[in-house]
Amino acid sequence: MREPAAHGPDSAAHGRCGETILRVRDLVVGYGKAQVVHGVSFEVHAGEFVVLLGRNGAGKSTTLQAVSALIPKRGGKVDFLGEDLTDAKPAHIVGAGLVQVLQAHRVFHALSVEQNLMLGTWARGMRGDRCRLERIYALFPELADRRHQLAARLSGGQQQILALGAGVIAEPRLLVLDEPSAGLAPMVITRILDAVAALCRQGMAILLVEQMVEAALRLADHGYLIETGKIVGEGSAETIRHSDALRSVYLGRHATD
Template identity: 50%
Template sequence: MLEVAALRAGYGPIEVLRGVDLAVGPGEIVALLGSNGAGKSTLNNNVSGLYRPFGGSIRFEGEEITGASSMHIVKAGLVQVPEGRRVFPNLSVRDNLELGSYRRGKPHRAANLERVLEIFPRLRERLTQSAGTLSGGEQQMLAIGRGLMGEPRLLILDEPSLGLSPLLVEEMFGLIGRLNRQGLAILLVEQNVVQSLALAHRAYVLENGRIALSGSAADLARDPDLRRSYLGH
């Protein structure tokens, strides 16, 4: 579905990504792992059309989308749930969710809203509440629900476990697994190495703007270099 080839990107004169190759197939969870500053969010922002790459190619379902507008990319079905949730704090939960179908999914808005509320029953109880008054975990549910309202073909989740309690992290990863079993392809961008590798089919490790390791998630979980770097043993 998603093919990234020799991607170079950054900000102004600073090159952050130095020739990244990455792919996500239909029905896969692919984890993109790396520490802060490795270039994970830069990759997301270029794939999502928020920035224009310096070079390389990004294709989605066979269509070249390198440098396309974010609106075009969302309409094609590539939807990102950004790091830090970024809900609209002064709008209600319902309004936040409905905004997710602004560019895509509008004809099925009512059915999609019902589906999201079945996935996240806590949001149903808070539909009229301002999003800014929700807990961190509830805001993360809202951000993912808003992404699902756009009927994504591929969902990019940028650090969905960030700032959540261990119990909510377990719940979040369980939810991601359920969405995938329903057929949704997911690019999971995370620092949480252990749980990401337990959930994903394949994984890439990004270091200093380059892919340092890639392969099946099970193989990477056993890789001694990755264990030393990220797990401390």
């Protein structure tokens, strides 16, 4: 049963501000005969930082990939900026302003840092607009220092920052991040999450899947808890942080203080 939430998904009266830019309703996803996501519903508002939390295998990444049309849906509806994107192709979704940065430092190793970033400008039809580079270099000075270096020669943390920069350069309305901290050192994780929070303060909406629960909730405005492919808790980040549902998801159904 879903824990009562401070902010219901359809109620502006309960504190969530701004227009709803992403609305996912009753999403169903599976692989072969196995159903992994069972009727998940959530939303993201303009300029909002939303985190989707749950243990490994709960269906978080599958949910994000289905929203971005990287894997097929079996049911449900996805609306973005008032447009029905349920059956849209990935390129159309990116062009509409929803950009996802995948796990595992997905960059082009044979290209330089700057070439990777310039590829990002093609995502929304900017076609090599170099003036956008300076914003990325200001946000990530470590990339500016290595602009001519091959991506293959970057550390894992630097590659993740590059992947993030390639997503941000497209200037999405909603940036979707799938566990950007995976496999990275604590200092790099802090660097990445702080940069993401800065982007949100500048007006970019963020949807984050993250295993660093406390760090994510400290930065987020709103959160959803997912367990075995179902949303089991939802509310403000502060509400989620102190909820029985959070303890249940991560410590077991009968966890106590």
